[in-house]
């Protein structure tokens with residue numbers, strides 16, 4: 451199978467590439483423009499069935515030559531501008547990712563791709579109106595550009611199915627963490643501060659809750675969906691389902707690292723810091739067939755490999 455992974459120099463997509471490369475019959479092409487990705491995250495040295503091409507997905511000429519050269523069977527479109535701070539400070543650049551989604555879908559339809567997998571986000575729910583957040587009953591309240599792009603992306607996938615019969619699966623990722631995550635995200639940011647005994651900063655009082663999903667559970671669920679042909683033309687939440695206030699996350703990380711860091715409270719963010727998030731993981735559980743990795747255990751695994759965090 452010829453598989454394209456966009457954004458494969460990044461955190462989640464590089465782990466996905468590594469997992470898919472375990473099967474020698476899979477030939478994987480990774481594209482990335484290194485916006486937030488790093489060459490060292492690409493698992494090419496471990497597997498000879500992964501090829502890396504530096505390429506900007508949002509640039510049609512650049513990405514189209516890759517599609518025409520390979521005739522992919524499956525595409526995982528995971529490239530995106532990410533990070534709360536970066537996406538809020540660059541609202542116009544974030545919207546450019548709509549072109550990338552359109553490029554990927556157009557080229558997939560024209561070159562015989564069998565299915566496109568898309569990394570959407572819990573952000574599409576915006577400030578949620580019900581818990582747990584369900585893929586089909588919870589209304590999408592997206593307001594910020596990053597969330598709107600994901601929402602538009604989902605709509606593009608559904609429209610390409612309707613008009614061109616291009617199959618898709620949408621994964622709505624909730625906070626995912628693991629060793630190769632960049633410091634744009636809360637777990638890596640807190641661990642980095644804790645290991646360096648620097649202040650851990652929290653927006654507001656820290657009572658806002660999140661759930662956390664260890665990278666292995668994300669990869670197991672998504673690759674099982676792929677290999678077992680499950681949730682075709684459907685949406686699946688991928689995340690943890692145990693809520694923890696951000697203040698408690700900071701305290702837990704301080705305890706696990708035996709750190710001298712102090713917790714400092716900054717003014718609450720005006721926009722985008724949802725009070726709660728909790729996915730309905732009924733569908734994800736059908737993909738995992740095992741218990742999810744508890745937060746404390748996952749954090750300990752991150753602490754065993756901090757080369758990308760420090």
Ligand SMILES: NC(=O)c1ccc[n+]([C@@H]2O[C@H](COP(=O)([O-])OP(=O)(O)OC[C@H]3O[C@@H](n4cnc5c(N)ncnc54)[C@H](O)[C@@H]3O)[C@@H](O)[C@H]2O)c1
Nearest residue numbers: 457459460461462482483484485486487507529530623626
């Ligand atoms: N990590 C999470 O908790 C989380 C939560 C929700 C959604 N997601 C989604 O999962 C996907 C992967 O995110 P991640 O956390 O691994 O972040 P990441 O920054 O590590 O990975 C994203 C990769 O995309 C690349 N990229 C960005 N724009 C590109 C472009 N135009 N052309 C080519 N490459 C480009 C970046 O360089 C980076 O390597 C993203 O689509 C993100 O929106 C992640």
